[in-house]
Amino acid sequence: MKQVVTFGEIMMRLAPPLNYRFAQAASLEITYGGGDANVGAALAGLGVPAAHVTCFPANDLGHAAARHFRALGVNMDATVFQGDRLGLYFLEVGAGMRPSKVVYDRANSAFAHLDPAAFNWDEILKDAGWLHWTGITPAISASTAEATRQAIAAARRLGLTVSADVNYRRNLWQYGQTAQAVMSELVAGCDVVVCSENDADDLFGIKPQPGTDSKFVSVAQQVMARFPQIKQVVTTRRKTHSASHNGLKGLFYDGQQFLETVTYDLNPIVDRIGGGDAFMAGFIYGSLTYDNPQQALTFGVAASALKHTIHGDINLVTVAEVEEIMRGNTSGRLLR
Amino acid sequence: MKQVVTFGEIMMRLAPPLNYRFAQAASLEITYGGGDANVGAALAGLGVPAAHVTCFPANDLGHAAARHFRALGVNMDATVFQGDRLGLYFLEVGAGMRPSKVVYDRANSAFAHLDPAAFNWDEILKDAGWLHWTGITPAISASTAEATRQAIAAARRLGLTVSADVNYRRNLWQYGQTAQAVMSELVAGCDVVVCSENDADDLFGIKPQPGTDSKFVSVAQQVMARFPQIKQVVTTRRKTHSASHNGLKGLFYDGQQFLETVTYDLNPIVDRIGGGDAFMAGFIYGSLTYDNPQQALTFGVAASALKHTIHGDINLVTVAEVEEIMRGNTSGRLLR
Amino acid sequence: MKQVVTFGEIMMRLAPPLNYRFAQAASLEITYGGGDANVGAALAGLGVPAAHVTCFPANDLGHAAARHFRALGVNMDATVFQGDRLGLYFLEVGAGMRPSKVVYDRANSAFAHLDPAAFNWDEILKDAGWLHWTGITPAISASTAEATRQAIAAARRLGLTVSADVNYRRNLWQYGQTAQAVMSELVAGCDVVVCSENDADDLFGIKPQPGTDSKFVSVAQQVMARFPQIKQVVTTRRKTHSASHNGLKGLFYDGQQFLETVTYDLNPIVDRIGGGDAFMAGFIYGSLTYDNPQQALTFGVAASALKHTIHGDINLVTVAEVEEIMRGNTSGRLLR
Amino acid sequence: MKQVVTFGEIMMRLAPPLNYRFAQAASLEITYGGGDANVGAALAGLGVPAAHVTCFPANDLGHAAARHFRALGVNMDATVFQGDRLGLYFLEVGAGMRPSKVVYDRANSAFAHLDPAAFNWDEILKDAGWLHWTGITPAISASTAEATRQAIAAARRLGLTVSADVNYRRNLWQYGQTAQAVMSELVAGCDVVVCSENDADDLFGIKPQPGTDSKFVSVAQQVMARFPQIKQVVTTRRKTHSASHNGLKGLFYDGQQFLETVTYDLNPIVDRIGGGDAFMAGFIYGSLTYDNPQQALTFGVAASALKHTIHGDINLVTVAEVEEIMRGNTSGRLLR
């Protein structure tokens, strides 16, 4: 199997233990994550060769972050070490009707200030088969957008599949270019996109046609019309009963068939962060492995469902574990 | 907004981590709490100026307890430091069908042996607008009952609103006076009381009139007839599915209208201790802030619902968080 | 009350904290357990004189294991200290649809290599009234099977009641004798057996008669016909909704009456390991204490239900706590 | 070897982790200890049959304390469960020039209020060879003094050796009888006493004769003259360089020979609490085992030296470990 390459920022995540509020914390637990890197790390765990491309400060925190992903089997050889600080985010884990809460402290990170020229994409991607990025990366700064642009261009040149989780975050996008303009250019180079109805509206002004059976299909059709390179649009639909209890399903459209999965009942939720990244990793794995998109989609959602039982941003599961869920074995019966 | 003053004992709470039984504990987590002080601390968190009046031993444990409430923004300037020991309680947190369990070790505390003359209530209450106490305080000793009596008298003299959570605890009340006699005298000086049907029966021999639509209203009417100073009777109604899953609603009667709230579903419960105190703090906040009692009542119950997701005796929430619950946003959706 | 004696291996259990995966563990929490010993320890907690017979290596780990059971009030005086290593098992605790997972590391333990001649059963059992063992013990090695054989023979000689949890584990039984042959001989000496339909099939080739009302009764009848010493067959029936949520009931047949219990709803599950042992301890307690088997059976299932809220292999509950559940008080209401 | 019986209060010890001050503690580590019980537990670890006699409240804390000593191999069968609360002490561990600090909370404990009639000393001591008590026990209350009196009387009747660590604590002795009067009566029944020059002065008004070579010998001679039953006086001499660094030696006089040991250098000190109890346990072990008092004395001091490297009140060491120190192997070289 060829390598999947991901590109984006990795932050240190700092969270009080258990369900403590920030106001109660005497210590913070460290993990690391980032939307794109989480996909790479989950793929490595599924046995797919994975490399992640990022920029860290050349201090102990940057090295610790690299170490974390190396442990998970992600090739970090293309990491650039320069810049001032590691991006951070603080997470307070909710419960029941109290939501989890994120305080970002990522401004002026080494990644935000990266030099696009530091990445030789033709070299980095030379043995790869797939490039994946998220809408967070070009949202951070003009230089991260430029690097994304160059990565996609190289990937197209080299014949890779390109996927994106468009993932619109209003609070980012503060460097003077609009999400709409930047993302339209970048998405135009993609084969597969994760894009919800809300994302389509916010980024592309695309709304479901009135009176259509499926709003998702209507939106996906318009996205595919606008960006002809795109061959598949996927998304997950989450029903939020409480911070501890959600439902989750997956949706897929490829211009011809509309597919969806059963709804998995997620209860209790151990850690909801990274659920979307786990889905995308699973869907990429499934696309590389199975013959039909229904299995790829179900693998993605089953993988994401398991992620919600696992602490940290990253889905630490095996193919066998996900396939067990796909077969309907969701009973959690003890394995000896 | 004028200061709310609370009066009562603060204990160190010692609990094994997680759901461990006492028999398994190698360490005990420290927090601090007390019915009245929990109300004051929650009010401080809601932005209401709050002061708590208590008595601690002049040792490291007493100072640590004072420090805990000072951190939360409670004015502790009227604390008297004298006496022998800090009251303690040991908490074992249950789960499912195993109840949580409290072992009290509060006898002979500094608070129980306080000298009523040590508190200059006219000075303490001179800038305050509201005095709150609970039925636990006069249950501890003749001197704590006497101090409560003097506090209420001063509050009435100075024109404060006086509220009480009558909170009958059979195991206390061992100093030779009856709860019935002492509490009748003290409740007579109150404007607002938290009083359940059980409390009314145990303390005042008041039972619902046979055949009434609402037992709560029937009881509240008799309480208000017996104690003409009382203008509002409130309570919460808890449905205990398991130690991890409860339902909660609020009830209110003011002589004219009977109000109730929706039932909030509490699942999972992180920490049930202090749920009633969180309600009272929320109801006081609401009474000081909103025009109508329905909003005050709902704020109180919504605040208490959130309390059940928070570790420790004290409700560490903001007004914005409670109002989100009041608006029906109980889905616990991640806040970025 | 006469002593209950149990015989079998005790392992050190090593588990990551909370719901962490093995891949995330920086430390492992220690408890100790073993199917038979868990029964003895739970009985000691219920006030029944209990002794456990086992073999530990004469190193710090063996002594720590003995210490753990001595703390719980189990008489460990018959422990033999010889051999090379303490058996271990590693436990990863699941959640929701992710199952808990056990990695055994028990081969070549001191217990597996025990010398049957080291146990003087006539001396060990001389004051006892009941001997309990599980199907795990004879599955480990020829010498543990031989020791079990001798223990049962002595118990029969001395007039004890003998019970077994037949507990078939395919992964064990690797020393060259078949489970079918060994267990048939050993079960023949028992008065009471825990035996599910699956166990009966795997061990004795007994299947329910087609068309019977109750598969359990059909199987139990055949077991009792095959092994005439057996007077009672019991089992639990578990409905596995998820790793965090199960239902549990108990079944009983004594040749005349078929009894069952209500289904207890176990939600959330704190620790599912040892649930069957807690049932057996409760059933033994009930058999020694109550006049009728319905109460014994219900006590066993109520005890097992409580076990699921308690961390570790062993059911740390009192008779009063179990009887509260039997009375239907499963609401987990706070005890002050 | 015959059983050694100890009598006295056991307290729960609650200490912040590491070197944190009380003001910084978010949790407290639990151990248990008491001067007399520490001797018994250390003896059990040295292979001497040991029983401890005490009184606990019949609550979860009392049972946990009993469990702790049972785990260590101490026979706790004579424990009386009655009374209100478990005695506590809070310990802040110092470092360098900052001393460790103890806050006692032991007033009104179950032990302080024990009923002397609850102990049948003739039964308790019937198989024992040695009774040990400390001066703390009769200091607590008139009833604990009376129980000590009865224990000594029974021991003398039954021909046991009786030892005491006279251990004068000024802060205790508040029940209206003087230490001098009570202790003189009790010490009169002893064969062996631990008594420093300060203790002798405070309790018996005995001061070293001016101009004597050894103040200790001078004092010991007077003590033995006053109390003719006493055959050996021992003590340790501690040089306190800092909270982390002490020197320690032992002194002995038996009316004929004066013995002392080398000074052991204790650096770093892990836990200094219970150092004296570890000495006494070692000296008792040595007296029961060796032919000459020099070895007994050295064993006691070597055991105490090791205690300073062990967390908690109790000396968890083996005979082989102590004898290694006695042989001069204090280099702490790794054991594989």
Place this chain on the structure above:
Amino acid sequence: MKQVVTFGEIMMRLAPPLNYRFAQAASLEITYGGGDANVGAALAGLGVPAAHVTCFPANDLGHAAARHFRALGVNMDATVFQGDRLGLYFLEVGAGMRPSKVVYDRANSAFAHLDPAAFNWDEILKDAGWLHWTGITPAISASTAEATRQAIAAARRLGLTVSADVNYRRNLWQYGQTAQAVMSELVAGCDVVVCSENDADDLFGIKPQPGTDSKFVSVAQQVMARFPQIKQVVTTRRKTHSASHNGLKGLFYDGQQFLETVTYDLNPIVDRIGGGDAFMAGFIYGSLTYDNPQQALTFGVAASALKHTIHGDINLVTVAEVEEIMRGNTSGRLLR
């Protein structure tokens, strides 16, 4: 006693537990500190009314920092809540020959971007008697330098004593003005300065006169000549044997007398951060309390010595504890 006011940044300090390296950390312990604020908090612990002036972001981290100092009894009422992020520093605690290591992440903090106009110094200082600041504060940004300038001007107007720890840090001072220029202006308004020989050279180009008896006196004389407002120059002299073992003494010159203290032996060192701040707090306390500067100086050094045994940036000690060290009681003997 009049209030002492301090001004400066407070950072969250994040440190791996124990002596773990950053590369090994799975969690980070939180405390808070800042050179100026540490002085205020230590003064509050010594019973001196203390207020600290700072700027925090209006997020959960800023509020937690304020809470930490409020708990310690510091008046935080003048805190301005605005700006983007809380300054952080990461601390790796060394041992023996491995140094502790700090990674700063304080750029672009709320404090660095503060608006000088947000502080009404005449109001803030109206009841104060002393203003203290450190050279770190004007090193951060032009606006923090400006605010320091205004604070000193107001203090002089209102007749306060002004002190500074000049504390030159080469890595700061990046906003385009030189330390030399800025500090000369600010120091000119001070009565008391902490200034080592190195600081004097780096900041003012002052070197000891060749051939003088005491380099410190020579430097102090020149400093006082250059800045006539200064009446006292003090410093500490540290001998660094290892990260775990230091010696510490204090030096003082007031134009007439040169004073020094004994050298305290610091071994082992629990936490060396904040040792200088503890000295300054102690010296201020001593100056406000004692008649002669020798006692003030010794109190400062004794307080600093104790700080090295205490975890965190802040000296949590009482006057009685420091005076014990002053009396030479450095033996760390257990306090019961």
Place this chain on the structure above:
Amino acid sequence: MKQVVTFGEIMMRLAPPLNYRFAQAASLEITYGGGDANVGAALAGLGVPAAHVTCFPANDLGHAAARHFRALGVNMDATVFQGDRLGLYFLEVGAGMRPSKVVYDRANSAFAHLDPAAFNWDEILKDAGWLHWTGITPAISASTAEATRQAIAAARRLGLTVSADVNYRRNLWQYGQTAQAVMSELVAGCDVVVCSENDADDLFGIKPQPGTDSKFVSVAQQVMARFPQIKQVVTTRRKTHSASHNGLKGLFYDGQQFLETVTYDLNPIVDRIGGGDAFMAGFIYGSLTYDNPQQALTFGVAASALKHTIHGDINLVTVAEVEEIMRGNTSGRLLR
């Protein structure tokens, strides 16, 4: 720089926190180590390309061990996953005069049962420049000895430098071949050996010539005479003051010059395990980097000295940190 390849077993190390005894442990901290692998991991940290060759069971524990070394930058691509169990060792950390204590549980590990044919040494070593192994590896089993033999043969064929730490452990070597025979054959293929006087005696019957100036030189000369391939003999000399305080120096002989280093004072010792491996890694680094052996030797000892301040088996230090010690900067002065 060419890759250094190491070969040997990696065990999970399980240790109670802090200085707790096994008898006190409620949890065990996990790290991983093995004499050869520790060298590889330390080299990776020093920037040398490093690969380790080993055999793990294909279970979660084996994968976690691999992950640990991958995180440290060690190439683990040649790992064979087969066999039954991961080798374990339990470590109790001593203090002062109480030694640390290791309980091994490594029998029947996957590594012990490895299949020598599973390693293609010509492929594994094709880009390498150095092979390092320790005397522990051939001591484990005939098959590990055979694999070592094949590795050395391939290395010689391919022209690598071969080094060994002969490290005689009497408790191993139980598979029926003598250490003397096996090691003589293997050492004959080495260029560099770590060999103390004791090792030389135990393995080769080589004793210092009577009357020689340096016993080490005398032994090294004989070793080099016996095994002509050997060009350098090195060792460390440890002075064990206590478990917390050692001295350490290095010795070197190459047939011509005898070199030694200063003695480093190690106080306090955080973790002594892996000190020898840290020395060897440093000496290899130095040999690859510096022109003269004195610097290589000093780098090795300085690196080992730092190791004693670091938790775990592996030396987590940089070249800059070691060179600072080499320059004599052992004062542990805070780095900002």
